[in-house]
Amino acid sequence: MKLLKELRDSEKDLAEEDYEIRESARAVVIRDGKIAILSVSKYGYHKLPGGGLEKEEDVRSTLLREIKEETGCDAEIIEEIGKIVEYKSKFKQKQISYCYLVKVKSYSPNLRFTDNEKSAGFSLLWEKIDNAIKLFENDAPLDYFGNFIRNRDLIFLKEAKTLSRSF
Numbered sequence: 001m002k003l004l005k006e007l008r009d010s011e012k013d014l015a016e017e018d019y020e021i022r023e024s025a026r027a028v029v030i031r032d033g034k035i036a037i038l039s040v041s042k043y044g045y046h047k048l049p050g051g052g053l054e055k056e057e058d059v060r061s062t063l064l065r066e067i068k069e070e071t072g073c074d075a076e077i078i079e080e081i082g083k084i085v086e087y088k089s090k091f092k093q094k095q096i097s098y099c100y101l102v103k104v105k106s107y108s109p110n111l112r113f114t115d116n117e118k119s120a121g122f123s124l125l126w127e128k129i130d131n132a133i134k135l136f137e138n139d140a141p142l143d144y145f146g147n148f149i150r151n152r153d154l155i156f157l158k159e160a161k162t163l164s165r166s167f
Contacts, residue, residue, distance in 0.1 A: 007084060025098050026063075028102070029102050040122060044146065071124055077101075078101045085097075
């Protein structure tokens with residue numbers, strides 16, 4: 001998968017072996033010309049659907065599970081968007097996020113947010129991609145992780161826009 005960007009919070013890097021690696025899957029989910037984004041109201045930002053790989057999961061199965069939980073959609077992968085590597089020195093974490101363009105096969109309004117997601121004020125929005133990009137550009141995250149998420153997902157959105165005419 002094509003590397004789109006490496007994001008860092010510091011000019012001073014830790015040694016590669018000092019980072020704990022976390023892999024995750026992200027999606028630009030298309031439904032009726034709009035995309036799914038999640039508002040994280042408590043922390044002042046938006047994010048794309050997705051999450052971390054669990055034991056015994058691969059990237060694609062994680063992606064489809066997370067899409068179902070966070071959007072209520074059964075989806076089909078159209079193509080790869082790219083990957084972004086984040087170096088979070090504050091937590092000694094190297095996160096590799098793989099992003100895909102997907103289309104909805106079926107939709108149900110039954111969302112399954114975790115307790116942490118509920119307490120963070122998660123809500124699902126369907127937006128035209130240009131409006132979604134503006135929302136992300138105007139976000140002002142209130143926490144450390146939110147800044148990484150905003151920057152990462154904004155890159156994914158802009159790359160997705162160059163790949164598809166489905167918006």
